[in-house]
Amino acid sequence: MRQRLIWSCVLLLLLANFYTWRGVAARAAGQPTIHFLNVGQGDAILITSGDRQVLVDGGPDNSALSEIGRIMPTGDRTIDLVILTHPHADHVTGLFSVLERYRVNEILATFVEYDSSLNREWLKAVSQSGARLNYVDPADDYRFNNLYIDTLLPLTSSAQSADINDDSIILRVGGDRSSVLLMGDAGFAVEDSLLNIYPGISADILKVGHHGSRYGSSLNFLQRLNLASAVISVGPNSYGHPAPDTIDRLNQVGAKLYRTDQSNTVQFNL
Ligand SMILES: [Zn+2]
Numbered sequence: 605m606r607q608r609l610i611w612s613c614v615l616l617l618l619l620a621n622f623y624t625w626r627g628v629a630a631r632a633a634g635q636p637t638i639h640f641l642n643v644g645q646g647d648a649i650l651i652t653s654g655d656r657q658v659l660v661d662g663g664p665d666n667s668a669l670s671e672i673g674r675i676m677p678t679g680d681r682t683i684d685l686v687i688l689t690h691p692h693a694d695h696v697t698g699l700f701s702v703l704e705r706y707r708v709n710e711i712l713a714t715f716v717e718y719d720s721s722l723n724r725e726w727l728k729a730v731s732q733s734g735a736r737l738n739y740v741d742p743a744d745d746y747r748f749n750n751l752y753i754d755t756l757l758p759l760t761s762s763a764q765s766a767d768i769n770d771d772s773i774i775l776r777v778g779g780d781r782s783s784v785l786l787m788g789d790a791g792f793a794v795e796d797s798l799l800n801i802y803p804g805i806s807a808d809i810l811k812v813g814h815h816g817s818r819y820g821s822s823l824n825f826l827q828r829l830n831l832a833s834a835v836i837s838v839g840p841n842s843y844g845h846p847a848p849d850t851i852d853r854l855n856q857v858g859a860k861l862y863r864t865d866q867s868n869t870v871q872f873n874l
Contacts, residue, residue: 634653634654634749634750635750635779635780635781635873635874636651636652636653636748636749636750636751636777636778636779636873636874637651637652637653637871637872637873637874638650638651638777638784638809638871638872638874639651639652639671639675639869639870639871640811640835640837640862640864640869640870640871641663641668641671641672641864641869642667642671642839642864642865642867642868642869642870643662643663643664643665643667643668643671643698643837643839643864644663644664644665644667644839644840644865645664645694645815645838645839645840645841645845646661646663646664646693646694646695646697646698646815646837646839647660647661647663647689647694647695647788647789647811647815647837648660648661648662648663648668648671648698648837649661649786649811649837650668650671650672650675651751651753651777651874652675652676653748653749653750653751653779654748654749654750655677655680655749656684656748656749656751657675657676657680657682657683657684658683658684658685658686658687658746658748658751658753658777659672659683659685659686659687659699659702660686660687660689660775660786661687661688661689661695661696661698661699661788662686662688662695662696662697662698662699662700662701662702663694663695663697663698664693664694664695664697664698665697665698666697666698666700666701667698668698668702669698669701669702669705671869672702672706681705681706681707682706682707682708682709683702683706683707683708683709684709684710684748685708685709685710685711685712685746685748685753686699686702686703686708686710686711686712686735687711687712687713687773687775688711688712688713688714688726688773689714689772689773689774689786689788689789690714690716690718690768690769690771690772690773690788690789691713691714691718691720691722691723691726691768692768692769692789693722695788695789696722696723696726697722699726700725700726700729703729703730703733703735708733708735709735709736710735710736710737710738711730711735711736711737711738712738712739712740712755712773713737713738713739713740713773714739714740714758714771714772714773715739715740715758716758716768716771718768740755740758740773741755742754742755742756742757742759750779750780751777751778751779751874752777752778752779753775753776753777754775754776754777755773755774755775756774756775756776756798756801756802756805757772757773757774757790757794757797757798757801758771758772758773758774759801769788769789769790769791769814770790770791770793770794772787772788772789772790772794772813773788774786774787774788774790774794774798776805776807777874778808778874779873779874780874781873781874782808782809782872782873782874783806783807783808783809783874784807784808784809784810784811784872784874785805785807785809785810785811785829786811787810787811787812787813787814787820788813788814789813789814789815789817790813790814790820791813791814791817791819791820792819792820792822792825794813795813795820795821795822795825796822796825798825799824799825799828805828805829806828806829806830807829807830807831808831808832808833809831809832809833809834809835809872810826810829810831810833810834810835810859811834811835811837812834812835812836812837812846812850812854814845815836815837815838815841815843815845815846816836816838816845816846816847816850816851817843817845817846817847817850818844818847818849818850820850821850821853821854822853823853823856823857826853826854826856826857826859827857829857831857831858831859832859832860833859833860833861833862833872834854834859834860834861834862835861835862835863835864835870836861836862836863836864837864838863838864838865839864839865840865846863
């Protein structure tokens with residue numbers, strides 16, 4: 605009986621020790637930070653959380669590499685997770701050099717098929733890299749130290765796509781203080797789906813969909829999110845991005861607006 609009591613005490617102390625040190629480790633891991641890299645016309649977003657890194661898209665060329673190198677801790681050659689929102693050139697091209705330069709543990713991609721020579725090359729590079737390839741499933745969320753990553757869309761496994769922009773992987777990421785909604789290149793229809801599927805959705809920061817296209821960021825959507833800030837990842841382009849109407853709507857909801865073409869890399873602590 606007495607021995608059992610002693611063992612119970614030992615177990616209790618071990619557990620207390622485990623939870624204490626886990627707390628200390630989490631604090632040492634620090635506050636996550638999101639960096640919207642200036643890669644010209646495209647998206648590349650690096651999120652750090654202690655010793656872990658997640659890269660969302662790679663931009664239209666390898667200009668993200670120098671910024672990633674500056675932000676990564678010296679000696680750290682591993683990116684824990686790379687998420688490709690959709691396989692258009694302005695999102696995937698920079699990832700080729702990332703796969704060459706870094707060890708990538710896991711790649712998360714959309715299951716929607718998209719036939720292009722660039723995408724075929726990309727899938728080949730992925731299989732040669734040794735990274736684990738996973739397809740998005742909103743049931744699978746991620747946590748890296750204090751950073752959480754919720755995958756929101758796409759939901760269904762309809763293999764063919766009318767518009768691959770609208771099949772972008774939509775993410776909500778954050779730490780203890782702030783949350784960010786990453787819209788990829790999605791437009792109005794996806795915003796409506798998000799509001800229907802996640803009626804209580806909110807975010808402190810919005811990565812504006814499709815480089816500020818006029819076909820995204822509806823007033824209703826922006827009002828529902830309750831934003832403090834919005835980031836447009838954009839460079840010189842012939843599409844009229846960002847559209848003046850979209851900027852008007854962001855101003856109407858009082859979001860403080862940042863543009864990578866004006867502010868260079870934009871970063872927030874989460
Ligand atoms: Zn794009």
